[in-house]
Amino acid sequence: MTVAVPDEVARQARETGVLESPWIWLTCAALAVACVGLTVLVRRRTGPRRCGIALAVVFALLATTAGVNAHVGYVRSGRDLVLLLQRGGGPLRDLGGEFEQDGSMPGTRQIRLGGPDGPAVERMVIADPGSAVPGGRNFVLLPPGYTDAANANRRYPTVYLVHGNPGGPEDxxxxxxxxxxxxxxYRLRALPPMIVVSVDLTAGHARRDWEGLDVPGGPKLETYLAxxxxxxxxRRYRTLADRGHRALGGMSGGAFAALNIGLHHLDAFGALLLAMPYEVPDNRKRLGEDRALLAANTPRDYLPTMPFPRPVAAILTAGTGTPGDVEAAHRIAEAFRSRGQQATVHTEEGFGHTWRTARASLPYLLAFAAEHFERPRG
Structure with missing residues (x-):
């Protein structure tokens, strides 16, 4: 199956952001070398020598950070950097300075991104103490026209996206x-309006690799999401609240979470959108010594034989720069097909296991979901 995406959308999703430019790390590296050279020239003067060494270290660290970011694509712009800093805690934790209170949606904050054609983004804090989730910060992207009076009775399909590990919903x-x-x-009118939710599966610990599992003695993140x-x-938004109009996706650890949770909840999700997926939990120790529990959360083991009382459609994407990801995508897709389910694989040439691949894949994930929403099966 070929997923149709306009060239403009696909091209811009693959573009390098301002802060991903290799010129940044090359410039910082050159400055580090220059500082080393100046330090050698003034080696007999203690003050300038120390200053030169300090500057060389700083520029070397900046070059390393910029080089990694150029490869991974985690921070593309100044706004991305702000979102990253705001995750750090204290006064930076909330998006309060960038989001304004929206009177029509009590308890949410909203900002419109991308002008009149862009989605309105609201933050919705959903707590579930019973699942050991103190207050997940979930971001809801509403389509243009959602609040217009003319659309007051219109309902929309929903896509849920899960971040990688470590990471958070801002990603x-x-x-x-x-x-x-x-x-x-939306500007090209190439995608039907939908609600997209970036789900917080950190349980308040963004650096822990939870993989969306119900962890014995810890957070129950599958339960929290479902x-x-x-x-x-x-309840809050005008969704089409049925599995035929609901998709679950994610990248890397989030793709594992979406695969595992989606297969456990076929009654809730009719489509799975998996960027750089894998089918065996990385951190099996979180499930303890219970072999049955581990098997129940290892799609590689249970997918080939599980029953499908309701059909599911899946798209799996990977970058060819990471052959293991491509192999995993095809292996999982074949497991779906062997059970009579629809599955397609999309690859990004030369990309690796990074956010650049997830960003380039997203148009295909959303277009696949839209096709499923228009022609739901079951």
């Missing part, structure tokens, strides 16, 4: 550029 707004991709789709986030979104 799909920044590194994943979901607002920009949606804005371009039984807290989805119902809360359906």
């Amino acid at each position: 799909w707004l920044a590194a994943g550029d979901a607002p920009g991709t949606l804005q371009r789709f 039984h807290s986030v989805v119902p809360a979104i359906d």
Whole structure:
């Protein structure tokens, strides 16, 4: 199956952001070398020598950071950098300075990104103490016209996206550029309006590799997503609250979470959107010594034989720069097909296991979801 995406949308999703430019790390590296050279020239003067060494170290660190970012594509612009800093805690934790209170949606904050064609982004805090999730910061991207009086009775399909590990829900707004991709789709009228939710599966610990699991003695993130986030979104927003109009996706660890949770909840999700997926949990120790629990959360083991009382459609994407990802995508797709389910694979030439691949894949994930929403099966 070929997923149709306008050339403009696909091209811009693959473009390098300002802060991803290799010239940044090359410049910092050159400055580090220059500082080393100046330090040698003034080696007999203690003060200038120390200053030169300090500057060389600083520029070397900046060059390393910029080089890694140029490869990974985590921070593309100044806005991405702000979102990253705001995750750090304290006064930077909230997006309060960038988001304004919206009177029509009590308890949410809203900003429109990308002009009149861009989605309105709202932050919705959903707590589930029973699942050990103190207050997940979920971001809801609403299509243009959602609040117009003419659309007061219109309902929309929903796509849920899960971040990677480590990471947080801001990542799909920044590194994943979901607002920009949606804005371009909507401007070209190439995607039906939909609600996109970037789900917080950090349980308040963004550096821990939870993989969306119900962790014994820890957060129950599968339960949180399926039984807290989805119902809360359906209550707050005008969704088409059925599996035929609901998709679940993610990147890397988020793709594993989407695969595992989606297969456990076929009654809730009719389409799975998986960027750089894998089918065996990386951190199996979180599931303890219970072999049955591990098997129940290892799609590689249970997918080839599981029943499908309801059909599901899946798209799997990977970058050819990471052959293991491509092999995993085809292996999982074949497992779906062997069970009579629709599955397609899309690859990005030369990309690796990075956010650049997730960003380039997102148009195909959303277009696949839209095709499923228009022709739901089951």
